[in-house]
Amino acid sequence: MTTTHTLDVPGARLHYEVRGAGPLLLVMGAPMDAAAFAPLADALAGDHTVVTHDPRGISGSRLDDPEQDSTPDLRADDVAAILDDLGAESADVFGSSGGAVTGLALAGRHPGRVRTLVAHEPPLLKLLPDAGERIAVIDDIVEAFHREGIGAAWMKFMAAAGFDVGGDDGGPTPPPGEPSEQDLANSARFFAHEMRDTSCYEPDVDALTAGAARVVVGIGAASGGLITYRTSRALAELLGTPPVEFPGDHGGFLGQPKEFAEVLQKVLTGEV
Structure with a gap:
């Protein structure tokens, strides 16, 4: 069963969804909304309480000011507010693309709120030599x-x-x-x-490596020709941790949600 919730935060009203039972896992994108992650969330809900949400200004999450820019830091504060609304001190986090950037901002800005962060193909262009x-x-x-x-x-x-x-x-x-x-x-x-602030985000590598959160970088098995393959490899090198390969390409969770969920579960339990 999936339950839907709304939450007022500064400048917006957020829509989020909860399904399953077990350890808390936040699954997020940007600009992808909760609906896009439903197949992956369903595949994970047998072992986790899975929370998905619409980022501010996207789908069901409405803004007071439609012209407000969406920054990773602002989105991270929204996710921390969702954790507060759930009464949860911490959670595991899976973020893909812009959602991975949100997750990196969350781990850096809100120490102790993230247990394991799986950052799947964050488009961090400033990490590249070009x-x-x-x-x-x-x-x-x-x-x-x-x-x-x-x-x-x-x-x-x-x-x-x-x-x-x-x-x-x-x-x-x-x-x-x-x-x-x-x-x-x-x-x-x-x-x-949204696109420019997300692509130009610079993660606080010192905070990420010194913090309590375990940060794992995910890369699609078929993503070799994508710019996010390069940015993901660059981030993994800065963090000093090897990347983990996931099925498919940048959107592998869309086409192979069951197989993708199996790899993600192994990462979260420390098997990978």
């Missing part, structure tokens, strides 16, 4: 969004991330299906108010 070039690409994507719209921005984003976006004629391949109004709203918020 950071300046990569951030310039991010700025170009934001400009494309304002100038040409969501579709053009997504195509530039996917190409910059390392995904194959070429059709048979060498042109871009549009994503399958028609996006909902909420999908479009989430995308607009991502490009206008």
Whole structure:
């Protein structure tokens, strides 16, 4: 059974969901919402109390000021507030992509609240030797969004991330299906108010290595051509810990939730 909750935090009202029983595990993305993680959460709920949420400004988590930017630190404070609302002192955390960046901010800003953090492919561009070039690409994507719209921005984003976006004629391949109004709203918020702050975040490595939290970096088995493969390897090297391979690529939990959950459970129990 899944229960839904709302929580007022400074500047927003958050939507979060709870399912399962056992040790507390937070599963999060950014900008991906709770619904995107439902198959993974269901696969984990037999052994854990799994909490998913919509990041502020995304789907069911509404903002007082729709123009407010979404920073990793602000999202981390929201997650700490969810822990408070649950009456939980600490939890294990799995974050993917921007959610991994949120998790890193949470572990750094709120010592003692995170037991094990699995940071799956955080897009930390400032850790790369060509950071300046990569951030310039991010700025170009934001400009494309304002100038040409969501579709053009997504195509530039996917190409910059390392995904194959070429059709048979060498042109871009549009994503399958028609996006909902909420999908479009989430995308607009991502490009206008979230992507740059997330991509340019610099984790406090000293706090992460000195803190009580165990930090594990996850990398998709099929992510070798992606920019997040490089950023994940860079983070693991700074932390002095080997990365753990997960099924699939950047979104492996979407296509293989059961297999992904099995690896995650092994990481959380210390088998990996």
